């Protein structure tokens with residue numbers, strides 16, 4: 001456990017090469033010749049995320065398993081970035097499906113406790129890890145499919161938005177959106193840009209200002225998710241979607257993805273330090289700390 005903060009610092013300081021700067025890895029997975037026994041499944045599991053790579057299909061299944069709500073703590077974000085990096089560098093892996101093992105929750109977003117009552121160094125380290133996770137996921141060369149099997153507010157929604165395709169369980173009790181305004185905080189420009197790129201400017205403007213959490217059927221209407229399926233069919237559907245995307249030559253798909261996402265990625269890369277300073281200044285304000293404390297109290301009261 002003591003290694004986690006060190007690891008976090010190492011990965012956070014190492015910087016990340018987004019999609020546009022990394023050498024492309026065309027046709028990464030070796031095709032399995034017919035007649036040979038199936039390639040084995042490779043698995044690695046850290047504390048909070050479980051990953052299984054099926055070498056015959058080139059598809060990894062990444063499952064969040066951080067109870068109670070898969071909140072994105074510094075440790076979680078570090079594991080997430082490391083897992084993505086491992087898969088990205090593995091020639092056998094061409095796609096990743098992201099889902100959760102926690103019933104009813106995909107991810108509750110950034111861990112609010114990481115943004116409450118901590119010192120400036122901690123805020124800086126935490127925010128760098130949030131940036132790192134997004135740069136890796138949004139800039140990934142792999143096909144990324146989010147199988148959203150529960151509620152997905154704020155940072156959880158960002159993870160889904162950063163994937164190439166989103167499938168959500170058709171349960172109207174599950175909601176998704178960038179609800180930062182409800183907490184009295186502001187989604188940073190790169191959260192906003194990722195959202196706009198998925199749903200368009202008008203829907204994003206209204207949804208962000210209201211801090212809306214959209215029930216699954218509404219999320220589908222807005223284009224925030226691409227399709228809804230019964231929960232028990234979610235992974236089967238995600239695998240089918242993945243197979244369709246992987247049927248294309250990697251280089252054409254990757255270059256197209258890079259072209260679509262480059263401006264938004266480059267914007268954060270060029271303003272990373274400024275963005276960290278903005279976060280620290282913003283989150284350190286007493287009024288913002290008070291809002292976050294009140295929000296946490298509200299969450300606890302809701303339970304009792």
Ligand SMILES: CC/C=C\C/C=C\C/C=C\CCC/C=C/C(=O)SCCNC(=O)CCNC(=O)[C@H](O)C(C)(C)COP(=O)(O)OP(=O)(O)OC[C@H]1O[C@@H](n2cnc3c(N)ncnc32)[C@H](O)[C@@H]1OP(=O)(O)O
Nearest residue numbers: 068071108109110111112113151153154155278279282299
């Ligand atoms: C001009 C300005 C310029 C620049 C600005 C600069 C920078 C930007 C500044 C800030 C940007 C910050 C961006 C923030 C992004 C985020 O992601 S914030 C997090 C938002 N998340 C939420 O609002 C979700 C809150 N949680 C819920 O709604 C519910 O918990 C749930 C629907 C996810 C699950 O509901 P239940 O199953 O009923 O579970 P509980 O509510 O009982 O929760 C269990 C347990 O977990 C704790 N918890 C829940 N969510 C979080 C969280 N996100 N972080 C930490 N802890 C969380 C909850 O309190 C319970 O704890 P206990 O009571 O059991 O101790």
